Amino acid sequence: MLARLRRALCAVMMLGFLLPGQAAVAADTIPIAFIGPFSGAFAPQGDAFLKQLKYALDVVNANGGALGKKFELVTFDDKLQPSEAIIALKSATDRNIQIVIQCIGSNVAAAMIDGVAKHNARNPDNRVLYVNCAALANELTNEKCDFWHFRFAATVGMRVETLIRALPKNLSTVYLMNQDYLYGQSVQADMKTYLAKFRPDIKIIGDELVPLGKVKDFSPYVSKIKQSGAQALLTSNWGVDFNLLLKSGVETGLDVSYYTLSAHLNGGPVAMGEAGVDRVHSALDFHHNIAAEIGNEAGDKWIAGFRALYPEFDFTWINYRTMFEMLQIAVQKAGSTDPLKVALALENLQTKDSLGQPATMRKDDHQLLSAFYAAKFTKGVKYDSEKTGFGWKTELTLPASELSQPTTCKMKRPAGA
Numbered sequence: 001m002l003a004r005l006r007r008a009l010c011a012v013m014m015l016g017f018l019l020p021g022q023a024a025v026a027a028d029t030i031p032i033a034f035i036g037p038f039s040g041a042f043a044p045q046g047d048a049f050l051k052q053l054k055y056a057l058d059v060v061n062a063n064g065g066a067l068g069k070k071f072e073l074v075t076f077d078d079k080l081q082p083s084e085a086i087i088a089l090k091s092a093t094d095r096n097i098q099i100v101i102q103c104i105g106s107n108v109a110a111a112m113i114d115g116v117a118k119h120n121a122r123n124p125d126n127r128v129l130y131v132n133c134a135a136l137a138n139e140l141t142n143e144k145c146d147f148w149h150f151r152f153a154a155t156v157g158m159r160v161e162t163l164i165r166a167l168p169k170n171l172s173t174v175y176l177m178n179q180d181y182l183y184g185q186s187v188q189a190d191m192k193t194y195l196a197k198f199r200p201d202i203k204i205i206g207d208e209l210v211p212l213g214k215v216k217d218f219s220p221y222v223s224k225i226k227q228s229g230a231q232a233l234l235t236s237n238w239g240v241d242f243n244l245l246l247k248s249g250v251e252t253g254l255d256v257s258y259y260t261l262s263a264h265l266n267g268g269p270v271a272m273g274e275a276g277v278d279r280v281h282s283a284l285d286f287h288h289n290i291a292a293e294i295g296n297e298a299g300d301k302w303i304a305g306f307r308a309l310y311p312e313f314d315f316t317w318i319n320y321r322t323m324f325e326m327l328q329i330a331v332q333k334a335g336s337t338d339p340l341k342v343a344l345a346l347e348n349l350q351t352k353d354s355l356g357q358p359a360t361m362r363k364d365d366h367q368l369l370s371a372f373y374a375a376k377f378t379k380g381v382k383y384d385s386e387k388t389g390f391g392w393k394t395e396l397t398l399p400a401s402e403l404s405q406p407t408t409c410k411m412k413r414p415a416g417a
Contacts, residue, residue: 028069028070029069029070029071029072030065030066030067030069030070030071030072030099030331030337031071031072031073031074031095031097031099032071032072032073032074032097032099032100032101032131033073033074033075033076033088033089033092033097033099033100033101034049034050034053034073034074034075034076034101034102034103035075035076035077035078035085035088035089035092035100035101035102035112036049036050036075036076036077036078036102036103036104037077037078037079037080037104037105038050038075038077038079039077039079040079040080041080041213041239041240042080042104042105042213042239042240044239044240044266044267045104045238045239045265045266046077046104048265048266048313049103049104049133049134049317050073050075051310051313052306052313052315052316052317052320053073053101053133053320054073055305055306055309055310055315056317056320056321056323056324057071057073057324059302059321059324059325060324060325060327060328063328065328066327066328066331066332067331067332067335067336067337071324071327071328073101074092074095074097076088076091076092078102078108080104080105080108080213081108082105082107082108082110082111082112083111085102085108085111085112085115086111086112086115089112089115089116089119089128090119092128093119093123093126093128096126097128098127098128098129098337098338098339098342099128099129099131099327099337099339099342100112100116100128100129100130100131101131101132101133102130102131102132102133102135103132103133103134103135103153104134104135105135105181105183106135106136106137106139106140106181106182106183106186107181107182107183108135109132109135109137109140110137110139110140110144110182112130112132112149113130113140113144113146113148113149116128116130116146116148116149117146117148120148120339120414127148127338127339127340128148128339129148129150129339129342129343130146130148130149130150131150131152131323131327132149132150132151132152132153133151133152133153133317133319133320133323134153134317135151135153135183136153136154136155136156136159136183136186137155137156137182137183137185137186138155138156138157138186138190139182139186140155141155141365141366141367141407141409142365142407142408142409143408143409145365145366145407145409145410145411146411146412147343147366147411147412147413147414147417148339148343149366150343150346150361150366150368151366151367151368152319152320152322152323152326152361152368153285153317153319153368154285154319154368154370154372154403155367155405156183156186156187156190156236157186157190157194157405158372158403158405159187159261159283159372160187160190160191160193160194160261160283161190161194161198161398161403161405162283162372162373162374162396162398162403163191163194163234163259163260163261163281163283163374164191164194164195164197164198164199165194165198165374165396165398166259166281166283166374166395166396167199167202167232167259171199171202171231171232171257172201172202172203172231173202173203173204173205173228173229173230173231173232174195174202174203174204174205174230174231174232174233174234174259175204175205175206175207175208175225175228175230175232175233175234175256176188176191176192176204176206176207176208176233176234176235177206177208177209177210177221177225177233177234177235177237177245178191178208178209178210178235178236178237179209179210179211179212179236179237179238179241180209180210180211180212181212183236184209184210184212184236184237185209187236187261188207188209188236191234192204205228205229205230206224206225206228206230208221208224210237210241212241213239213240213241215241215244216244217244217248218244218245218247218248218249219248219251219252221245221248222245222248222249222252222254223252225249225254225256226252226254226255230256231256231257232256232257232258232259233249233254233256233257233258233259234259234260235258235259235260235261235262236260236261236262237260237262238261238262238265239262239265239267240267242260242262242263242265242267242268242271243267243268243270243271244271246258246263246268246271246272246276246280247271249275250271250272250273250275256279257279257280257281258276258279258280258281259281259282259283260280260281260282260283261282261283261284262282263276263280263281263282263377264282264284264287264314264316264375264385264392265314265316266313266314266316266386267386269314269377269385269386269388269390269391270386270388272377272388272390273388273390274388274389274390276377276390277377277378277379277390278376278377278378278379279377280376280377281374281375281376281377281395282374282375282376282377282392283372283373283374284316284372284373284374284375284392285316285317285318285319285372285373286315286316286317286318286319286355286373287314287316287373287375287385287391287392287394288303288307288314288315288382288383288385288391288392289381289382289383289391289392289393289394290355290373290394291303291354291355292382292383293393293394294355294356296354296355296356298354299354299355302354303315303383307383311387312386312387313386314385314386318353318354318355319353319368319370321353321354322351322353322354322359322368322370323368325351326346326349326351326359326361327342327346329345329349329351330342330345330346330349331345333345340414340416340417343417344417346361346366347361347363347366348360348361348362348363349361353370353371355371357370357371357399357400358370358371358399358400358401359400360400362404362407364407364409364411365407365409365411366411367407369400369403369404370400371397371398371399371400371403372397372398372403373394373396373397373398374394374395374396375392375393375394375395376392376393376395377390377391377392378390378391378392378393381393
């Protein structure tokens with residue numbers, strides 16, 4: 001009797017000491033694992049992504065979820081490290097979670113693609129679908145493409161093409177700066193490719209790769225940019241790397257225009273402040289003023305709701321809502337959360353995003369094709385960013401039809417697909 005009581009108490013204690021991200025999943029929900037950085041230098045990005053994912057998911061759940069159930073996000077910390085992401089993936093699959101979202105870091109995404117493929121090959125009765133919402137390197141839906149991986153975000157190539165096509169006609173010299181890992185290297189290569197294609201009149205007079213998340217003082221880099229005499233800085237730096245770069249540029253009076261892929265992400269507007277007005281431009285998935293600019297009242301009301309909840313954040317990834325709405329349609333169509341059935345239902349799925357733009361999940365490489373934008377940080381907009389008094393105004397809209405870049409993917413499909 002005493003031995004049985006001790007065993008029961010031990011079991012209760014074990015249930016009470018679950019690790020973060022390991023809270024019990026409700027039986028009447030469809031769980032989705034979200035693997036992201038919730039500790040370390042990029043934890044603010046993980047937190048911002050989670051807020052946006054939850055707000056986007058609320059739309060789908062308010063519309064009935066799927067199969068009579070609501071979707072539920074379960075978080076796992078990867079510290080922006082590929083090895084930690086694989087550990088998190090194992091934790092998710094051990095709990096029979098069939099859909100895994102990972103968004104941050106193309107190096108992490110590359111490891112996830114490989115990890116999911118290996119897991120599914122070894123465990124045909126416990127497979128998982130990998131949904132990528134913001135890891136952007138071109139390789140992920142080209143030579144590294146995989147049947148179990150679906151990317152719901154524009155590729156580096158699509159983003160860089162938008163950025164280059166938005167450059168002003170009077171620009172003649174640029175300096176390139178990117179982070180030294182898979183994503184940054186992809187951007188660096190594509191900047192050169194698309195400058196040569198669309199703006200051969202522009203000369204590159206500086207080219208830097210910086211260590212990811214390790215530079216604490218960007219003033220030496222800023223000095224080199226100053227000395228080069230470049231008119232503009234083209235950079236894909238994001239997170240703390242971008243914010244510190246901007247801070248150093250402001251403090252030292254760097255007189256260039258910034259053409260970026262990440263100035264709109266959380267922390268960027270605050271780092272810029274008034275010094276960024278009419279000097280900082282970004283190629284982006286979305287900004288708060290687009291719906292109002294085009295007269296989309298429903299989209300504008302939805303953004304106003306997000307701002308009421310999180311006045312210090314911008315909702316920057318409209319593809320999150322598209323992703324969850326497509327998942328909802330696919331799960332309903334499949335009649336199941338079985339990863340193979342959902343994957344087949346996602347292929348070539350067509351819908352419209354919340355701004356009314358066409359969106360398609362291309363079967364050939366599992367890459368979302370949707371509209372993309374370029375905007376400048378300026379005054380006089382309806383919604384400011386991060387309480388700065390300044391916000392984004394659209395300069396260029398490229399529809400999916402103009403950004404459907406070719407793929408080199410040679411996908412191996414599983415039996416039954």
